[in-house]
Amino acid sequence: MGSASGHICEVCGTKFMVRNGGGFFFDLLHCDACGGSTAISHESLGDIHLRFIKGLSRPYAVARAAMDERIRQEFQGEPLDRAGYHEAAELTLEPCACGGHFRYDAPARCPKCRSTRENWVRDAAARGSHYD
DSSP states (O other): OEEEEEEEETTTOOEEEEEEOOOSSEEEEEETTTOOEEEEEHHHHTHHHHHHHHHOSSOSOGGGHHHHHHHHHHOOSOOOOHHHHHHHHHHTSOOOTTSOOEETTOOOOOTTTOOOGGGEEEOTTSOOEEEO
């Protein structure tokens, strides 16, 4: 499950929203340079995602447990571990408009000064949310 939350950058004072985490049917990655985000659907990943599901010892998400079990039983491809999945999925993405690359392990950044979470405070006035 993903979430969106509001923050205030203590470096430059900018107020902004940050999305983290994917959902049942997509992954969310951040740019390693600017912190921008992009979503990639599991469907668009095709066999890459199916290989990852095949390699899991439990469902990707409880809500899709039956589907994941069917994939594990019927999909003929070789399983992928998490590191292999991330590497293969990242290679399918075009570079960010800033020239950086979308990565699973890249942090979100302030859109103005590009600071990271250790320099932010929660914006109590911003409305957060959870999504799938």
